[in-house]
Amino acid sequence: MTSKGVGTELRKLLPGWIVSGKKSCRCDSAAQKLDRYGVAWCERNTDQIVQYLVDQSEHLIPAFRVVPASGRKAVATQLVKKAIKNAKIDRTCQDIQAPYTHAPQK
Numbered sequence: 001m002t003s004k005g006v007g008t009e010l011r012k013l014l015p016g017w018i019v020s021g022k023k024s025c026r027c028d029s030a031a032q033k034l035d036r037y038g039v040a041w042c043e044r045n046t047d048q049i050v051q052y053l054v055d056q057s058e059h060l061i062p063a064f065r066v067v068p069a070s071g072r073k074a075v076a077t078q079l080v081k082k083a084i085k086n087a088k089i090d091r092t093c094q095d096i097q098a099p100y101t102h103a104p105q106k
């Protein structure tokens with residue numbers, strides 16, 4: 001699966017079983033927004049993204065709701081940083097491969 005950005009990478013890092021599956025969860029919508037905003041925006045707004053994730057705690061399975069907010073924030077910060085890093089790596093790989101997608105002209 002090719003990355004489309006930070007949101008897609010963040011979804012890859014979050015196991016499906018961690019979310020309780022409530023219909024009110026807007027995970028996909030949030031991921032799409034982060035993809036549209038781009039890596040540079042996400043780097044500048046990491047704190048805002050982290051706070052959004054922490055605020056979504058009601059969507060976690062009960063076992064994770066008991067983790068203190070400071071613990072959830074620390075984990076969310078690491079996940080966002082990793083998602084940004086992964087999106088950068090994927091974008092770099094796509095940029096490197098792009099010129100080689102066509103056969104050389106004779």
